[in-house]
Amino acid sequence: MKIGIFGGCNTTRLTPVLEEELKVLASLINTEQHLVVYGGGKKGVMSIVPKYFHERGGRVISINTKEANNGLDECYGENFLYDTLQERQRRLIENSELVICLPGGIGTISELFDVMAMNNNKIRSVKILLYNFEGFFNHMIEQIKLLGKNTDEYLIVTNEVNDLMERLKELIKIE
DSSP states (O other): OEEEEEOOSSSSOOOHHHHHHHHHHHHHSOTTTOEEEEOOOSSSGGGHHHHHHHHTTOEEEEEEEHHHHTTTOOOSSEEEEESSHHHHHHHHHHTOSEEEEOSOOHHHHHHHHHHHHHHHTTSOOOEEEEEOGGGTTHHHHHHHHHTOSOGGGTEEEESSHHHHHHHHHHHHTOO
16 A cells, blocks of 8 residues: 655654654554655655655655755655646655645645545545644644535544554554
8 A cells, every 4th residue: 555644844843752653653554565655855744754664674755846856855765756846746645545644834734635625526535644743733623624524534533643553553454
């Protein structure tokens, strides 16, 4: 399964607690059966799961823009570069069969809502694990509830890391 990681690269402060939780999360993903897809780079929340998954020998696909990469921003795994942010986001979403959404900025929110729109319009059927670390997404979750759509069919909100890990185990069939 292709597991997409959405999360902040510059705008989200990566705390030691969150980093440790994401290391453990990365250790749950079987390197032989799954691959991790993310938006590139070696900074911020979005880079932690790919980093530790890659260190264990897992296949990682980095999807970024040529401008953002500009030779300075390294990545984990295979690096695919696209001309525009829209193309990058489209490819990131197309290559994700399951999404883990972590705290992030505008780009993370854009990626999340694109997947939600595709699910609502029956274009794709992608489960989303939204990790509401320390209440980061509280206000957004309340807004989503007002939409009246059946988001609970695909959007799984977790507030604690143990719940996130249990839900991930269920979705990728870890025993």
